[in-house]
Amino acid sequence: xxxxxxxxxxxxxxxxxxxxxxxxxxxxxxxxxxxxxxxxxxxxxxxxxxxxxxxxxxxxxxxxxxxxxxxxxxxxxxxxxxxxxxxxxxxxxxxxxxxxxxxxxxxxxxxxxxxxxxxxxxxxxxxxxxxxxxxxxxxxxxxxxxxxxxxxxxxxxxxxxxxxxxxxxxxxxxxxxxxxxxxxxxxxxxxxxxxxxxxxxxxxxxxxxxxxxxxxxxxxxxxxxxxxxxxxxxxxxxxxxxxxxxxxxxxxxxxxxxxxxxxxxxxxxxxxxxxxxxxxxxxxxxxxxxxxxxxxxxxxxxx
Numbered sequence: 001x002x003x004x005x006x007x008x009x010x011x012x013x014x015x016x017x018x019x020x021x022x023x024x025x026x027x028x029x030x031x032x033x034x035x036x037x038x039x040x041x042x043x044x045x046x047x048x049x050x051x052x053x054x055x056x057x058x059x060x061x062x063x064x065x066x067x068x069x070x071x072x073x074x075x076x077x078x079x080x081x082x083x084x085x086x087x088x089x090x091x092x093x094x095x096x097x098x099x100x101x102x103x104x105x106x107x108x109x110x111x112x113x114x115x116x117x118x119x120x121x122x123x124x125x126x127x128x129x130x131x132x133x134x135x136x137x138x139x140x141x142x143x144x145x146x147x148x149x150x151x152x153x154x155x156x157x158x159x160x161x162x163x164x165x166x167x168x169x170x171x172x173x174x175x176x177x178x179x180x181x182x183x184x185x186x187x188x189x190x191x192x193x194x195x196x197x198x199x200x201x202x203x204x205x206x207x208x209x210x211x212x213x214x215x216x217x218x219x220x221x222x223x224x225x226x227x228x229x230x231x232x233x234x235x236x237x238x239x240x241x242x243x244x245x246x247x248x249x250x251x252x253x254x255x256x257x258x259x260x261x262x263x264x265x266x267x268x269x270x271x272x273x274x275x276x277x278x279x280x281x282x283x284x285x286x287x288x289x290x291x292x293x294x295x296x297x298x299x300x301x302x303x
Contacts, residue, residue: 185212
């Protein structure tokens with residue numbers, strides 16, 4: 001199944017409450033399959049990450065806000081990082097899953113900004129092993145009663161952790177290294193690419209995930225492969241998902257042909273958007289939201 005989503009305005013000056021609500025409701029009206037957020041807890045003084053990460057809303061609170069304004073569109077986070085305690089995250093996601101009617105897509109990443117781990121009191125080392133336990137514990141919290149876990153990084157005394165979600169949110173793991181891809185195939189319900197992913201060879205990454213799933217006795221056909229589309233509308237071509245609307249639409253079709261199941265357009269990662277005035281950024285976003293909508297295939301003409 002091929003799905004197209006749109007990221008909510010969560011980064012920079014355009015991430016105003018009225019804009020978040022407008023994108024959410026209009027995306028659902030236009031037939032988009034999903035809405036997305038991402039996490040950036042803090043921005044270390046003097047860091048060179050750039051304006052995209054300077055000011056970012058909390059991803060789950062943002063999704064909770066728009067869940068009450070929408071009815072069917074899926075609600076994805078790409079991603080929550082593993083410095084958030086897994087039991088706390090399990091509770092938050094279970095609540096959002098229940099209140100939204102089962103629409104949550106739970107992206108989880110190991111994290112890469114060491115200062116965020118320092119600020120939350122979590123060790124930065126051995127993040128791969130930590131991630132394995134993280135997924136196990138999330139699922140245990142959503143299914144076991146009582147929950148009891150004794151791992152290298154996490155320990156949960158026998159406890160009731162209710163209410164359970166009627167259906168557990170799908171867990172999508174991030175990461176680009178082969179070890180991370182294989183972990184997604186073994187443990188998760190899918191894989192989500194990073195903003196810096198090379199989309200030209202994404203089919204090779206998908207193949208690694210699928211092979212690991214098969215080796216683990218899982219059906220790779222059930223997995224979701226989600227691309228964060230760093231979408232940049234330009235007069236000239238600038239790489240995948242950058243250029244005219246027609247070129248961007250062609251890129252989306254090519255990604256689906258390579259085995260991607262979900263593409264969401266994320267204007268938060270376009271520096272021209274996050275450095276523009278809120279009015280200008282939203283005007284450009286409204287145009288992209290309309291023209292790139294799933295209900296408009298083949299209508300691009302010479303745009």
